[in-house]
Amino acid sequence: MDEFIRLxxxxxxxxxxxLIEFLVGKYLKNPxxxxxxxxAVLEIDASRIAFTTDSYVVHPIFFPGGDIGSLAVNGTxxxxxxxGAFPLALTLSFIIxxxxxxxxxNRLMESISRTARVAGVEIVGGDTKVVEKGSVDRIxxxxxxxxxxPEGMSISSGGARPGDVxxxxxxxGDHGIAVLSQRQGLRFETTIESDTAPLNKLVxxxxxxxxxxxxxxxxxxxxxxxxxxxxASRSQVGIAIDEDKVPIRSEVLRACExxxxxxxxxxxxxxxxxxxxxxxxxxxxxxxxxxxxGKHAAIIGRxxxxxxxxxxxxxxxxxxxxLGSLSGELLPRIC
Amino acid sequence: MRFAEEFRSRELVKSxxxxxxxxxxKQWTLMEFCGTHTVSIFRHGLKSMLPDGVKxxxxxxxxxxxxxxxxxxxxxxxxxxxxxxxxxxxDMMKVPxxxxxxxxxxxxxxxxxxxxSSYDAIELARENRGRKVFFIGIGxxxxxxxxxxxxxxxxxxxxxxxxVLSLHKLTPPVIGALLEGDCxxxxxxxxxxxxxxxxxxxLEPIASGYGKPCxxxxxxxxxxxxxxxxxxxxxxxxxxxxxxxxxxxVTYEGxxxxxxxxxxxxxxxxxxxxxxxxxxxxGLVLRGEFADFDASxxxxxxxxxxxxxxxxxxxxxxxxxxxxxDCPLFGRLCKPSSPIGPCMVSSEGSCATYYLYxxxxxxxxx
Ligand code: SF4
Numbered sequence: 001m002d003e004f005i006r007l008x009x010x011x012x013x014x015x016x017x018x019l020i021e022f023l024v025g026k027y028l029k030n031p032x033x034x035x036x037x038x039x040a041v042l043e044i045d046a047s048r049i050a051f052t053t054d055s056y057v058v059h060p061i062f063f064p065g066g067d068i069g070s071l072a073v074n075g076t077x078x079x080x081x082x083x084g085a086f087p088l089a090l091t092l093s094f095i096i097x098x099x100x101x102x103x104x105x106n107r108l109m110e111s112i113s114r115t116a117r118v119a120g121v122e123i124v125g126g127d128t129k130v131v132e133k134g135s136v137d138r139i140x141x142x143x144x145x146x147x148x149x150p151e152g153m154s155i156s157s158g159g160a161r162p163g164d165v166x167x168x169x170x171x172x173g174d175h176g177i178a179v180l181s182q183r184q185g186l187r188f189e190t191t192i193e194s195d196t197a198p199l200n201k202l203v204x205x206x207x208x209x210x211x212x213x214x215x216x217x218x219x220x221x222x223x224x225x226x227x228x229x230x231x232a233s234r235s236q237v238g239i240a241i242d243e244d245k246v247p248i249r250s251e252v253l254r255a256c257e258x259x260x261x262x263x264x265x266x267x268x269x270x271x272x273x274x275x276x277x278x279x280x281x282x283x284x285x286x287x288x289x290x291x292x293x294g295k296h297a298a299i300i301g302r303x304x305x306x307x308x309x310x311x312x313x314x315x316x317x318x319x320x321x322x323l324g325s326l327s328g329e330l331l332p333r334i335c
Numbered sequence: 336m337r338f339a340e341e342f343r344s345r346e347l348v349k350s351x352x353x354x355x356x357x358x359x360x361k362q363w364t365l366m367e368f369c370g371t372h373t374v375s376i377f378r379h380g381l382k383s384m385l386p387d388g389v390k391x392x393x394x395x396x397x398x399x400x401x402x403x404x405x406x407x408x409x410x411x412x413x414x415x416x417x418x419x420x421x422x423x424x425x426d427m428m429k430v431p432x433x434x435x436x437x438x439x440x441x442x443x444x445x446x447x448x449x450x451x452s453s454y455d456a457i458e459l460a461r462e463n464r465g466r467k468v469f470f471i472g473i474g475x476x477x478x479x480x481x482x483x484x485x486x487x488x489x490x491x492x493x494x495x496x497x498x499v500l501s502l503h504k505l506t507p508p509v510i511g512a513l514l515e516g517d518c519x520x521x522x523x524x525x526x527x528x529x530x531x532x533x534x535x536x537x538l539e540p541i542a543s544g545y546g547k548p549c550x551x552x553x554x555x556x557x558x559x560x561x562x563x564x565x566x567x568x569x570x571x572x573x574x575x576x577x578x579x580x581x582x583x584x585v586t587y588e589g590x591x592x593x594x595x596x597x598x599x600x601x602x603x604x605x606x607x608x609x610x611x612x613x614x615x616x617x618g619l620v621l622r623g624e625f626a627d628f629d630a631s632x633x634x635x636x637x638x639x640x641x642x643x644x645x646x647x648x649x650x651x652x653x654x655x656x657x658x659x660x661d662c663p664l665f666g667r668l669c670k671p672s673s674p675i676g677p678c679m680v681s682s683e684g685s686c687a688t689y690y691l692y693x694x695x696x697x698x699x700x701x
Contacts, residue, residue, distance in 0.1 A: 244345075260371075260682065262378065317348040317556040319380025324691045 005100040010130025027109040032124040040124035042089055046148035050085035053144035061138055064178045065193025068141055069108035073115040074198050076145040078218045081200040084155040085147030092126040095140040098133045119198035159214040160235035160275040162305040167274045170296040172224050173252040176266035192251050197270030202291045209284050215275040222326045225264035228311045229325035238307030243316045245300045265326045342557030351560040352384040359388040359567050364519060366655045369526035370397030370683025371554050377692035379556040392655040396526060398474045399426045399681035403607040405640045406502050407432035412635050413469045414445035422456040423471040425449045429680045433641040453485035460497035469630050472501045476532045479503040479619055480593040483600035486628050498630035503619040504606050507537040512614045514545045518655055522548040522566040527581035534589025538577045546575045553581035600625055610650025649676035652685050659689040
């Protein structure tokens with residue numbers, strides 16, 4: 001076995017074949033992917049499917065609480081879950097820089113298969129390309145996924161209505177700060193871990209309580225503020241958030257202060273915000289809190305008919321201001 | 336590290352707001368000199384808690400914003416030196432020079448590294464002895480001591496390839512320069528971190544000479560509100576003094592170690608401020624005995640910078656004579672994603688702060 005990825009591993013010849021057999025045979029055992037056909041054929045019993053794709057370029061590729069592999073699985077699973085779909089299958093594609101070590105590839109594959117198992121999705125296909133040194137930064141991953149959408153389900157980012165309450169599933173800013181803490185030159189010691197996690201189990205628990213979820217999103221890049229702004233403008237409503245209700249770890253808050261960051265704009269990879277009628281909120285919260293990814297779920301604000309398209313923040317000290325969406329770049333390549 | 340939780344309590348901030356309302360009889364315009372204060376004021380929504388009689392304007396306290404275009408062009412010129420590594424703090428990357436930003440320059444192939452402290456630049460110089468490492472020293476008295484320490488360290492280590500382009504600026508004299516102009520400010524909220532180095536004493540000429548009260552403030556919402564209260568009290572009572580609100584970080588005399596190392600490494604000179612012009616005694620250059628570490632000789636003599644983009648009011652804004660929403664380009668042509676002036680680039684720039692926190696019509700006027 002080689003120690004490092006060589007260009008030949010992407011040439012389509014014998015080396016490629018052995019790499020793919022290694023990846024599939026060792027980590028992704030299931031009949032569909034093992035058949036090594038050009039396309040995966042899925043048997044689906046649904047009239048509506050959700051279909052999504054995302055690419056992952058995070059730097060560094062290993063960070064506290066996760067790595068680019070778990071991120072790539074969770075990200076796509078969560079995109080499916082946010083429209084109320086039950087994730088079925090993913091594809092997984094790598095663009096690998098020549099010289100990447102098999103040791104790291106092993107670690108990533110282990111993490112990918114573990115994460116897929118936790119989420120309960122199968123990886124049914126994929127692709128591997130190797131490019132010359134310097135063409136990519138170590139490894140980039142793309143995942144695509146399909147999921148089944150139950151009959152009658154319609155969750156979008158445009159459905160929030162005045163009177164709805166805003167539920168957040170847990171603390172904000174963990175992922176962005178965990179990645180930042182590993183950046184060369186920053187060198188700060190922290191116990192903060194990325195929150196990268198699949199949210200489909202949480203969503204399932206929510207759907208058991210009610211299908212009356214008007215809008216839902218996972219606030220990733222751009223943070224909670226950016227997601228809330230998208231929902232406010234797509235739903236043509238105002239949103240008022242109480243800063244002191246938003247869960248945040250004190251370590252995250254502290255790191256944000258050190259770097260002059262606003263945690264509302266820092267990325268999350270395992271959180272969701274849901275807009276629901278106030279009447280279902282207590283029961284919904286209770287069932288969310290029973291799921292690991294929803295332990296710290298809380299009502300953080302409500303939807304108003306006034307201030308259309310605007311998110312207002314009632315600040316911790318009693319002031320009021322706009323919570324704008326992120327424009328420009330906060331942290332490069334955190335997902 | 337200790338965090339000033341108590342300065343963030345809702346009860347404290349509210350009670351100070353009530354006292355400001357009781358105290359304030361007339362109309363007062365206060366300037367928060369520093370961009371960090373601007374951000375704190377907006378982030379915590381403090382303007383919404385102030386009475387109509389207190390108006391806040393932002394000052395020239397964002398180091399990136401006040402760096403002149405000529406100085407940016409100098410950095411860009413350093414990038415063109417064969418084998419050069421230019422090491423800079425991240426905020427500088429997107430500031431437009433005459434032709435490019437540093438980020439664009441890097442995309443064209445220049446070796447520009449974003450660093451987080453002056454010691455990272457020393458490290459770079461040590462690892463790349465065959466190449467010149469140009470460290471861009473930028474900031475007020477807050478960062479100048481760490482640049483000075485790096486220069487001294489480079490000298491001890493004999494790191495001849497470490498060069499500093501000192502764009503550091505000094506704050507108290509520029510407040511004086513503002514007051515010589517059309518600046519209609521009644522009192523100053525002065526930067527706590529700068530004064531933790533220089534002390535409160537250098538502000539005396541502003542208070543006694545120009546008759547404008549100064550209060551040195553910390554950056555928590557309670558700090559800022561308390562400083563506003565102290566300024567309003569002075570103004571209503573007809574006093575003009577230097578007071579320290581940020582007693583947990585600032586003394587009257589300052590930090591003698593930091594002052595000593597600055598004095599050892601730097602001479603004071605004039606400096607060009609964007610929007611304000613050349614101000615005497617506000618710049619720092621390396622002293623003769625550290626000439627080996629000075630990047631200035633590597634900067635081409637003739638740099639002809641282009642004038643600021645037409646319509647950009649950064650100058651008026653940096654002098655506190657205009658608020659960002661009054662700039663005709665604000666939010667229309669000029670946004671953080673496509674900035675026209677430096678005040679929209681830096682995260683502590685007034686225009687960027689207004690854009691992020693107070694974009695809509697209703698909130699502009701606050
Ligand atoms: S809004 Fe833009 S163009 Fe106007 S003053 Fe600010 S930075 Fe300059």
